[in-house]
Amino acid sequence: MSTMSPEKKRPAKKDNDGDMEGGDEKRGGRGFARRKVCRFCADKNAKVDYKDQSTLKYFVTERGKIIPRRISGNCALHQRAVAKAVKQSRGLALIPYLVLAS
Amino acid sequence: MAEAVKSAAKLREYETVFLVKPDLTDENVDKVKDKLRGIVNRDGGKFLRFTIWGKKKTMYPVAKQPRAIYIHAHYLGNSAMVAEVERNMRNFDEVTRFMSKRLADDVNPESHQPQEDLKLAGEDDNKPFGGAEREGFGGFDNDMDDEGGYSA
Incomplete structure (x- = not known):
């Protein structure tokens, strides 16, 4: 045994x-x-900002979904920050909630 | 009483982004700005700066409009003031959407001086969401299983 x-x-x-x-x-x-390296950890000057549409776009699929950590390579801390920023940004219509297939 | 003096000396730093209707003239935008500036300064806060991002295409229709004028307000105050600002925004017909955020606690008002308002040119392009700049994720397509059937 x-x-x-x-x-x-x-x-x-x-x-x-x-x-x-x-x-x-x-x-x-x-x-x-x-x-993959978390780009916010790699670049100390880079900040997660809900107003920065062009950066957040990078963490969202063409459909508007948040890209998971295993793909984007973010660290846990910054992924949380990004997720929050994306959601805030959606509220201001800077980033779509969803994009319908055309 | 000592506490009251203390809280008057230290303020919090806030920012509010709000959207106004796209057909508003500069004059009307200035009116909204002046009202908000008045509210903040009246209640013992300190208004720092308005930044007008300009007319932008929204990612989805807001108040049945495809575009909106984005305005960013930056000010010092307390929580009651934010509530008052937001209450007023709800009452303005021009304001369609707003969001406030606290930036910092315990800010010394002397260290922040009001700055001149900024006006940025709005980009009025009809670029669809996404686009060419999304390179650099290795194996992005393979791993996103739930994106399957997108091309269909």
């Missing part, structure tokens, strides 16, 4: 690691993912 449990555990654990985002490592056999 004692020999079984570690053996059983190991593959499960490996699976977990494989599912997690490997950062700059290979991901899910779909080639190499480029290492």
